[in-house]
Amino acid sequence: MMRALLTFAALIAIAVSGPVAAQDTMPPAPYAYTQLEDPALEAKASELMNTLRCLKCQSQSINDSDAPMAGDMRHQVRTKILAGEDPDAIRSWLVERYGDYVSYQPEVSSTTWPLFAIPALLILIALLVLLRRLGRRRHEGDE
Template identity: 60%
Template sequence: MRMLAALIAMLLSAPVLAQSALPPAPYANRQISDPAQERKAKALMETIRCLTCQSQSIADSDASLAGDMRSQIRERIMAGEEPEHIRAWLIERYGDWVSYEPTADPILWPLWGAPVLLIGLGLLVLRGRIRRKRS
């Protein structure tokens, strides 16, 4: 019985043991002193998805990876890089999924066109049913 209790305690404490012992990145939770640069950084952070949380932007997430990404964005903004260049770098590094802004790649055109096509087909079916009821 004691062995089972020890096993359960070990399993329940696993998430605590998984926490990083590393200190947070320098600009993870510290703002840039220049308000204009901080606004640029914040606007970009709100459009980048947290890779750990997946449903939050890195601006809202408390995950350590999100903190690292916030710090990198702030450091690059302070170095004079433009937000779009930083976004492109993040997309290149982590993939299209990291950005909340949809892309318009030709391979995705069927996804954008499918709703329009389905609405059009639905209207044609509805029109046909209305005509049959009137006859």
């Protein structure tokens, strides 16, 4: 009975770790670390990649990150640029696939409008408070 349990546990460990280990040993995508031959297309791809966030690192763009996922995203961007796709269309595709968080340049949408509205509202409130205080000081000085 104990031998059967150990065999079963070993089989489960192999089944679980096999796919995970395979992901680390997979070769990187062709354009993950290789630039495009056309300097103009590479510049366009690089400009876009600098505005996209690595989802693993969270503090680096996919252009700066060494994470395998960032390499896959660089490959996707370069492949699509090479195919003649517009950078805005590529950004939209990535946002649709990974969510608004992937872009360092979020667009105003139903989910991101508070990011734009709240700072403007706070500035407006600060200005109103400041004007009100200045108005009180003027009235106190007149008396």
